[in-house]
Amino acid sequence: MVHAFSVLGCNIAVDVNSGAVHVLDPLSYALVQAAGDDYSKMPVLPDADQTEAASAWQELLELKEAGLLDTPMDYVDPADAVPKDAPVKALCLHVAHDCNLRCKYCFASTGDFGTGRKIMPPDTAKKAIDWVVRKSGKRHNIEVDFFGGEPLMAMDTVKATVEYARAHEAQWGKHFRFTMTTNGVLLSDENIKYFNENMDNCVLSLDGRKEINDKNRLTVNGKGSYDVIVPKFLKLIQERDKNKDYYVRGTFTRDNLDFSNDVISIADLGVDSISVEPVTADDSDPYSLREQDLPQIFEEYERLAKIMLKRKDFNFFHFNVDLSQGPCVIKRMRGCGAGCEYVAVTPDGDLYPCHQFVGKEEFKMGSIFEDDFNMEIANTFAGLNIYTREDCKTCWARFYCSGGCSAANLNANGDMKKPYRIGCEMQRKRLECAIAMKAIEAGAAEFSEDR
Amino acid sequence: MTHIKTLNGATLKESACKGGCGECQTSCQSACKTSCTVANQKCENKDR
Numbered sequence: 001m002v003h004a005f006s007v008l009g010c011n012i013a014v015d016v017n018s019g020a021v022h023v024l025d026p027l028s029y030a031l032v033q034a035a036g037d038d039y040s041k042m043p044v045l046p047d048a049d050q051t052e053a054a055s056a057w058q059e060l061l062e063l064k065e066a067g068l069l070d071t072p073m074d075y076v077d078p079a080d081a082v083p084k085d086a087p088v089k090a091l092c093l094h095v096a097h098d099c100n101l102r103c104k105y106c107f108a109s110t111g112d113f114g115t116g117r118k119i120m121p122p123d124t125a126k127k128a129i130d131w132v133v134r135k136s137g138k139r140h141n142i143e144v145d146f147f148g149g150e151p152l153m154a155m156d157t158v159k160a161t162v163e164y165a166r167a168h169e170a171q172w173g174k175h176f177r178f179t180m181t182t183n184g185v186l187l188s189d190e191n192i193k194y195f196n197e198n199m200d201n202c203v204l205s206l207d208g209r210k211e212i213n214d215k216n217r218l219t220v221n222g223k224g225s226y227d228v229i230v231p232k233f234l235k236l237i238q239e240r241d242k243n244k245d246y247y248v249r250g251t252f253t254r255d256n257l258d259f260s261n262d263v264i265s266i267a268d269l270g271v272d273s274i275s276v277e278p279v280t281a282d283d284s285d286p287y288s289l290r291e292q293d294l295p296q297i298f299e300e301y302e303r304l305a306k307i308m309l310k311r312k313d314f315n316f317f318h319f320n321v322d323l324s325q326g327p328c329v330i331k332r333m334r335g336c337g338a339g340c341e342y343v344a345v346t347p348d349g350d351l352y353p354c355h356q357f358v359g360k361e362e363f364k365m366g367s368i369f370e371d372d373f374n375m376e377i378a379n380t381f382a383g384l385n386i387y388t389r390e391d392c393k394t395c396w397a398r399f400y401c402s403g404g405c406s407a408a409n410l411n412a413n414g415d416m417k418k419p420y421r422i423g424c425e426m427q428r429k430r431l432e433c434a435i436a437m438k439a440i441e442a443g444a445a446e447f448s449e450d451r
Numbered sequence: 452m453t454h455i456k457t458l459n460g461a462t463l464k465e466s467a468c469k470g471g472c473g474e475c476q477t478s479c480q481s482a483c484k485t486s487c488t489v490a491n492q493k494c495e496n497k498d499r
Contacts, residue, residue: 019463328470337477
């Protein structure tokens, strides 16, 4: 399967199964488009110079012969897409089912996930660490995300967890990586220092322009949060080791379809690591993204890509595609890992497939206090991949997104195997932009021009 | 080649032989938490 597209003035062919990417001149691009899946004979391009067309076709056949075009998927067994007895290697630790903001679009029911406002006791968090160490088998790297609600409302638990894991990781033969996701309201000089020393990644929630942020990210008293959080985020970023990850992460909704302006607004603050994501919402929510919004969203992604190519002073999470050194094909077949390699732990110690499923009782997988991890649910999630999701089998982006988000699929279609179409459309557009940006950065764009 | 410039080789296919170590992140952890992308994750396999 070959996906040919033209974005940002670049003609690109992605050889889906091999991972090869080619930049094409107009003639070879026309040939790839006309050929479709049939490379047995040269397509007829009546208006083309026939000598040049034959030359371009010959080059395409050489790529095919070299395993770089129209490559069959005959080198891995689709059965490998289902992990066998996969160890759990990542926890989303819900240290606080409570929040000091009342964001209008919150998928966690303003912080408590519909399960009542609670803080995870430190002993529960330590038991969760013990649990994941037991369940992680031979895996060395273990990821723990402090999440909520607002995790800063549970700083005692956060500190106790880090101290406990760090004190024992060598003896357990593990390496823990911690991520903090915070709305910033309770950030102080003391915990900025703590996060910069102890968190491998910090995710800092901000929606972009002040008027956009303050429309949705409100305090309990209904006031905007921008002026409170931005100075704290900037202090954290300025004092952070440049080798440690962080993201300023926002949400866009139907209310700010011009979200490239929000990304730029964040970049203009001096932030160089940015993620702005489509909202997770039900169709009935007035701010949910609709089919008819897609053309504008596509334009926004292209606009953002053009601005980034000029500025070169920030990165955008969903344009970070490493074509040559990214994850292996096995990983890309398997999907996100939720429910088998990754689970969420509530303040009560209950286990769910991921943070998006917390509170959905039918998905409760057990408890860290018991050894009754529900393998039926785990196996269901382990079986969600690009081969068991029918629509993914024919999608060119399947090895980049790996089947999408099960929770989004369930919310949109009532079926974890049925991809959320609007999400897929946005994903494909982001990938096209990201790949075209790579071509331009590599100086290959002139190939796409008429000569 | 005069009509085509290859930007990236068959890296996906090449990754199969040493793939599947399982040390990498699960996929929506690092920043998004709402939408899955795998291709922007880092490979953690030291032997690759």
